[in-house]
Amino acid sequence: MNMFWHELRAYRKSTITWTITMVALVAMMFSMYPTFAKDAGQFKAMLEGMPDTVLKAMGLDMDTITSLLGFYAYTFAYIALCGAIQAMNLGTSIVSKEVREKTADFLLTKPVTRSQIITSKLSAAVVSLILTNVIYLVGAFLMASVVRIDEYSFMNFFLISISLLFVQLMFLALGFVISVLARKIKSVLPISLGTVFAFFFIGVFGATTGDQTVRYFTPFKYVDVASIAKGGGYETPFVIIAILFIAAAIVSSYVVYVKKDIHAV
Amino acid sequence: MxxxxxxxxxxxxxxxxxxxxxxxxxxxxxxxxxxxxxxxxxxxxxxxxxxxxxxxxxxxxxxxxxxxxxxxxxxxxxxxxxxxxxxxxxxxxxxxxxxxxxxxxxxxxxxxxxxxxxxxxxxxxxxxxxxxxxxxxxxxxxxxxxxxxxxxxxxxxxxxxxxxxxxxxxxxxxxxxxxxxxxxxxxxxxxxxxxxxxxxxxxxxxxxxxxxxxxxxESNYKRFKIETKTPVSAGYFRMVGVNELKEEGQHVSFLYKGNINEVMRKIAAIEIQNVWVEEPDLEEIFMHYYEKED
Structure with a gap:
């Protein structure tokens, strides 16, 4: 447990910063909703003048955009992007920092197994993300209650919000396995930002073509928040693939890390 | 144990x-x-x-x-x-x-x-x-x-x-x-x-x-460097305990292990200009062991 607490403490600042950022982001977006809903007719007319592909790329759904959940689903893409960067950073750095900051010799000569190290680090990362999500959910819910005009389904609101964790866990697992496979990661940010934005734009371009298969290749599209806003739910194939991917990444992280040679600096 | x-x-x-x-x-x-x-x-x-x-x-x-x-x-x-x-x-x-x-x-x-x-x-x-x-x-x-x-x-x-x-x-x-x-x-x-x-x-x-x-x-190695007045005959210092002998005209150097008196007597028998007796550094001992291995 000592390693778990140590890691949780080490990432405390970054977790708080990311959480505040995401809550602020959702608050800012919801604060625009009342004006937006009031001038809905005008806004729709303006949007209809825009090319179809642009609307699709931005994830705008004309039927629902003026409802609270429709609006939320649209803005959620940027919150998910933010959360993905947090998770990918966390996953990529939490194991690799020991080698980068040359502290591996300290930790790995303590009476613990490598599996225990991975377990502690992984659980600290997951707990950090869960805390982020809980606070985000509360913040988003409070803000939505303030700005709402009509009734909305709390269940659907919850499903959209919690897909943040869903996306984050996939990026965490991806970052984790990358950091274990790499011999040494000199700098976390280029890797995590590069990966996250690559997947984000795959999602954007996939949406413009309307090609459903592209959805399988980017974690950002595993949960179709726009359809949840209209009363849909999570789609079983995507949930299963996501779980399989996360499990595979984590299992291989353990297998590789247990046998990995930790070289002198 | x-x-x-x-x-x-x-x-x-x-x-x-x-x-x-x-x-x-x-x-x-x-x-x-x-x-x-x-x-x-x-x-x-x-x-x-x-x-x-x-x-x-x-x-x-x-x-x-x-x-x-x-x-x-x-x-x-x-x-x-x-x-x-x-x-x-x-x-x-x-x-x-x-x-x-x-x-x-x-x-x-x-x-x-x-x-x-x-x-x-x-x-x-x-x-x-x-x-x-x-x-x-x-x-x-x-x-x-x-x-x-x-x-x-x-x-x-x-x-x-x-x-x-x-x-x-x-x-x-x-x-x-x-x-x-x-x-x-x-x-x-x-x-x-x-x-x-x-x-x-x-x-x-x-x-x-x-x-x-x-x-x-005990196996105390000493590094000897000797400068003589006249060139020494080749192999003059070739004796038991002498290793890495280098003879270059008036300059002779070698690594010695054994009874110090014997080598001192040998040195005393010739006319010398200068003499250095040093503790060999670790690298030299390594080199010595290393060459013995070959």
């Missing part, structure tokens, strides 16, 4: 050499020197013993237990000080040491205070703000705070001033008296000579010599 048993241990890094077929044992209560030039395989051996890297072939036991199967159990009783110390920069010394102690399931707070006092270490500072020498002290306290039965030191004296080095050696001698076995790796012969009972000399990943320090001292 053997604390460390290394049995035909080999570690290769792709094509590069690590260690080849290394075997030796360290007995309980010994201070065992492990010397060799840089890149000889000292750190590779130590890192293998600690489970940081995995052997290509061969095996090793610590406290009679296999290093791979019983890694965590063995490490409970090991204190390790690496040659370069790096710790979590944004932590305070106190917190780092507490974190280190938390791995051993015993109360180490008293021992931390004692050690910090001996080593003159300020516990309330941030690790980030410490000098290299002070970081090294953190490393020493970190390695000894749980009262380990085996202390492994990888070139531990770099960065310590002579006074601290002295205190550190005294600390090691105390630990040794209390029953700790010490594996001390170094490329400086004098510190090994001072502390150790036995030494293993490694070069290019192979064990070249394993001797008691007392034997090593």
């Amino acid at each position: 053997n604390v460390i048993e290394i049995d035909h241990l080999t570690k290769t890094y792709g094509q590069a050499r690590g260690i080849t077929d290394l075997s030796f044992t360290v007995e309980k209560g010994e201070i065992f020197g492990f010397i060799g030039p840089n890149g000889a395989g000292k750190s590779t051996t130590i890192r293998t013993l600690l489970g940081l890297i995995h052997p290509t072939s061969g095996s090793a036991k610590i406290f009679g237990k296999d290093i791979i199967q019983h890694g965590p159990e063995i490490k409970r009783e090991i204190g390790y000080l690496p040659s370069e110390v790096f710790y979590y920069d944004n932590m305070k010394v106190k917190d780092l040491l507490k974190y280190s102690a938390s791995f051993y399931n015993k109360d180490c707070s008293k021992r931390i205070k004692e050690l910090a006092e001996v080593m003159d270490l300020d516990l309330s500072k941030k690790i980030d703000d410490l000098s290299l020498g002070n970081k090294k002290k953190v490393g020493i306290v970190q390695g000894l705070l749980h009262g380990p039965k085996l202390i492994i030191l990888d070139e531990p004296t770099s960065g310590l001033d002579p006074l601290m080095q002295q205190k550190f050696f005294e600390l090691l001698e105390q630990e040794n008296k209390k029953g700790a076995t010490i594996l001390f790796s170094s490329h400086i012969l004098s510190e090994v000579q001072r502390l150790c009972n036995r030494v293993a000399i490694v070069k290019e990943g192979k064990l070249i010599q394993l001797e008691k320090i007392s034997t090593l001292k």
Whole structure:
């Protein structure tokens, strides 16, 4: 447990910063909703003048955009992007920092197994993300209650919000396995930002073509928040693939890390 | 009883050499020197013993237990000080040491205070703000705070001033008296000579010599350099105990091991201009052992 607490403490600042950022982001977006809903007719007319592909790329759904959940689903893409960067950073750095900051010799000569190290680090990362999500959910819910005009389904609101964790866990697992496979990661940010934005734009371009298969290749599209806003739910194939991917990444992280040679600096 | 048993241990890094077929044992209560030039395989051996890297072939036991199967159990009783110390920069010394102690399931707070006092270490500072020498002290306290039965030191004296080095050696001698076995790796012969009972000399990943320090001292090598008035006849100094003889006109140099009187008589018999008698440096002894191996 000592390693778990140590890691949780080490990432405390970054977790708080990311959480505040995401809550602020959702608050800012919801604060625009009342004006937006009031001038809905005008806004729709303006949007209809825009090319179809642009609307699709931005994830705008004309039927629902003026409802609270429709609006939320649209803005959620940027919150998910933010959360993905947090998770990918966390996953990529939490194991690799020991080698980068040359502290591996300290930790790995303590009476613990490598599996225990991975377990502690992984659980600290997951707990950090869960805390982020809980606070985000509360913040988003409070803000939505303030700005709402009509009734909305709390269940659907919850499903959209919690897909943040869903996306984050996939990026965490991806970052984790990358950091274990790499011999040494000199700098976390280029890797995590590069990966996250690559997947984000795959999602954007996939949406413009309307090609459903592209959805399988980017974690950002595993949960179709726009359809949840209209009363849909999570789609079983995507949930299963996501779980399989996360499990595979984590299992291989353990297998590789247990046998990995930790070289002198 | 053997604390460390290394049995035909080999570690290769792709094509590069690590260690080849290394075997030796360290007995309980010994201070065992492990010397060799840089890149000889000292750190590779130590890192293998600690489970940081995995052997290509061969095996090793610590406290009679296999290093791979019983890694965590063995490490409970090991204190390790690496040659370069790096710790979590944004932590305070106190917190780092507490974190280190938390791995051993015993109360180490008293021992931390004692050690910090001996080593003159300020516990309330941030690790980030410490000098290299002070970081090294953190490393020493970190390695000894749980009262380990085996202390492994990888070139531990770099960065310590002579006074601290002295205190550190005294600390090691105390630990040794209390029953700790010490594996001390170094490329400086004098510190090994001072502390150790036995030494293993490694070069290019192979064990070249394993001797008691007392034997090593007896086999006292001297480096002779002689300048003569007239050129010496070739082979004049070719006698028992003379190695690496170089004759260049009026300049002669060689490595000598044996009865000093005999070689002095030989020198006295000729007309000399100048003479130097020096302790050979470690590299020369290595070279000598190395050539003997061939």
